[in-house]
Amino acid sequence: MTRTYDLAVVGAGPAGVAGALTASLAGLDVVLVDGAARPGGQYFRRPADGFHAGRAGALHRGLDRFTRQWEALRERADLLLRHRVWAVGRAGEAFTVRCLEGDREERPRTVTARGLLIATGAHDRPVPFPGWDLPGVLTAGGAQALLKGELVLAGRRVVVAGTGPFLLPVAAGLAAAGAEVTGVHEANGRFGPAAHPLLAAGKAGEALGYAAVLARHRVPYRGREAVVAAHGGTALTHVTVARLDRDWRPVSTRTVECDTLAYGYGFVPQLDLPVQLGCATRHDADGSPVVTVDAGMRTSVPGVYAAGETTGVGGAVLAEVEGRIAGRAAAADLGRPVPPDPVLSRRRDRLAAFARVLHDAYPVRPGWRGWLRDDTLVCRCEEVPLSAVREAQAMGATDARSVKLLARPGMGWCQGRMCGYAVACLVGENPAAPRRPIAQPVRLGDLAAPTRPPSGRSATPSEG
Amino acid sequence: MREPYRLVRARPEPEFEISVDGSPVPAVPGQTVGAAMHGAGIRSWRTTRFGGRPRGLFCGIGVCFDCLVTVNGTPSLRACLTEARPGDRIDTGGAAGGPVGGR
Numbered sequence: 001m002t003r004t005y006d007l008a009v010v011g012a013g014p015a016g017v018a019g020a021l022t023a024s025l026a027g028l029d030v031v032l033v034d035g036a037a038r039p040g041g042q043y044f045r046r047p048a049d050g051f052h053a054g055r056a057g058a059l060h061r062g063l064d065r066f067t068r069q070w071e072a073l074r075e076r077a078d079l080l081l082r083h084r085v086w087a088v089g090r091a092g093e094a095f096t097v098r099c100l101e102g103d104r105e106e107r108p109r110t111v112t113a114r115g116l117l118i119a120t121g122a123h124d125r126p127v128p129f130p131g132w133d134l135p136g137v138l139t140a141g142g143a144q145a146l147l148k149g150e151l152v153l154a155g156r157r158v159v160v161a162g163t164g165p166f167l168l169p170v171a172a173g174l175a176a177a178g179a180e181v182t183g184v185h186e187a188n189g190r191f192g193p194a195a196h197p198l199l200a201a202g203k204a205g206e207a208l209g210y211a212a213v214l215a216r217h218r219v220p221y222r223g224r225e226a227v228v229a230a231h232g233g234t235a236l237t238h239v240t241v242a243r244l245d246r247d248w249r250p251v252s253t254r255t256v257e258c259d260t261l262a263y264g265y266g267f268v269p270q271l272d273l274p275v276q277l278g279c280a281t282r283h284d285a286d287g288s289p290v291v292t293v294d295a296g297m298r299t300s301v302p303g304v305y306a307a308g309e310t311t312g313v314g315g316a317v318l319a320e321v322e323g324r325i326a327g328r329a330a331a332a333d334l335g336r337p338v339p340p341d342p343v344l345s346r347r348r349d350r351l352a353a354f355a356r357v358l359h360d361a362y363p364v365r366p367g368w369r370g371w372l373r374d375d376t377l378v379c380r381c382e383e384v385p386l387s388a389v390r391e392a393q394a395m396g397a398t399d400a401r402s403v404k405l406l407a408r409p410g411m412g413w414c415q416g417r418m419c420g421y422a423v424a425c426l427v428g429e430n431p432a433a434p435r436r437p438i439a440q441p442v443r444l445g446d447l448a449a450p451t452r453p454p455s456g457r458s459a460t461p462s463e464g
Numbered sequence: 465m466r467e468p469y470r471l472v473r474a475r476p477e478p479e480f481e482i483s484v485d486g487s488p489v490p491a492v493p494g495q496t497v498g499a500a501m502h503g504a505g506i507r508s509w510r511t512t513r514f515g516g517r518p519r520g521l522f523c524g525i526g527v528c529f530d531c532l533v534t535v536n537g538t539p540s541l542r543a544c545l546t547e548a549r550p551g552d553r554i555d556t557g558g559a560a561g562g563p564v565g566g567r
Contacts, residue, residue, distance in 0.1 A: 050494035055471075059471070104535065133517060138524060141523065142544075144524075150495050150496060153503075154502070234508065234518045380528065
């Protein structure tokens with residue numbers, strides 16, 4: 001007989017760890033599952049122990065606080081790292097979390113719990129442009145992950161481009177770590193220090209910190225500019241930087257030599273698991289589908305909670321607050337004496353309002369579609385060029401799903417995670433919530449295998 | 465390319481070697497094969513099915529599947545998620561782009 005936990009938390013980032021800790025402090029029997037080898041999610045990604053980094057916090061704000069939460073959680077909950085979740089479902093009154101343990105010799109494992117907190121975060125939202133599939137072009141988050149998690153510089157001479165406040169820590173981190181950052185090209189307006197949305201978000205210290213690092217390394221921060229093409233034979237050698245008008249149409253261009261481009265146009269919340277369970281979704285201010293939650297971070301499915309970027313992209317501080325609210329709600333719903341915390345709720349409202357300010361300040365404007373040529377790949381996996389998308393539309397495909405069926409964008413390995421936003425924009429839709437019954441690659445044998453509980457401490461069946 | 469070590473005051477354990485098409489590439493314990501290759505200047509390690517285009521790291525966090533690689537004969541592993549082990553043999557079928565073996 002498999003042990004049934006009170007609460008399974010998926011995701012060891014700031015939302016998941018705060019939620020798991022709060023719930024376990026309130027008396028719940030908690031298990032936390034994450035695919036990575038180390039806790040932190042994307043934001044608190046840290047180097048492997050083999051690096052013995054004495055000051056990993058140099059690359060993060062708030063890492064010490066997160067680490068204290070993690071250490072406190074270790075004593076109270078079962079923590080299953082290196083467990084990739086590929087499906088969640090129901091087994092009677094309980095939820096099943098189906099995982100693959102390990103990064104190559106994968107073993108199927110299943111965790112069972114009465115409640116489920118989904119804190120699976122988000123990934124970068126790239127838009128396509130000519131040359132975006134050249135080696136050396138990375139997402140901003142990818143460059144950041146290489147630095148924070150692997151202590152590898154994405155390149156020697158790096159261009160940072162896209163939109164949003166995330167470009168600042170990426171550029172500052174790369175510059176501080178020794179890369180030559182030729183510039184940060186923010187496609188929306190460049191806000192002066194006094195008007196910067198980060199100030200409105202109460203993050204003045206953070207914004208000034210990045211500005212100081214960029215100034216020290218003489219990295220220019222330019223508004224209304226974008227990388228509209230990447231060039232090179234087998235790897236990136238230079239990019240075309242365009243000055244943009246208000247709608248992001250290029251007004252003039254110049255060439256910048258570089259070996260690496262780190263770019264991003266916001267984030268896509270990872271909704272595979274909540275959609276598998278039938279949780280209701282809505283469109284957030286940035287056009288992304290997100291999980292609909294109530295004031296307690298409860299989704300539309302009883303017993304299922306969501307926190308962090310899955311409920312709307314808002315950053316690590318908001319994610320932690322949401323995790324704590326979700327942990328309290330999960331405990332209260334299972335009968336633990338947890339009173340509502342109005343201070344926490346007000347904090348969430350305030351941080352979520354700031355997140356909306358940032359979404360409004362850094363929208364993706366329609367002009368990027370004009371950067372594409374007929375032969376520009378829209379879908380990297382299936383190598384679908386813009387012309388094939390247009391042909392599908394000419395054949396009568398009026399929505400993203402029909403375009404996908406006719407021209408195959410989003411049918412490849414990544415299942416539309418990279419091109420879904422772009423394809424939706426090209427057909428004039430908001431991106432739909434993803435329908436992916438299998439969230440991670442899984443062997444057919446594992447798909448058919450009977451469920452097994454995880455190894456380690458938690459493998460001991462609870463028989464009481 | 466060791467500057468990040470200074471920033472976080474890293475004192476890494478001794479590197480071990482993996483091989484990419486027979487050429488040695490160093491890796492720190494805990495590093496992924498994708499990070500080790502990228503750090504060694506190898507920017508691509510497969511070509512696409514239709515256009516034969518070179519691909520390496522793009523999203524870096526296991527989402528885009530561009531960095532698929534064959535390790536010790538096991539195909540289609542995400543290089544950005546696969547932790548390197550001493551002696552790992554990476555076979556790109558000659559697709560590795562960059563200064564393999566000669567940094």
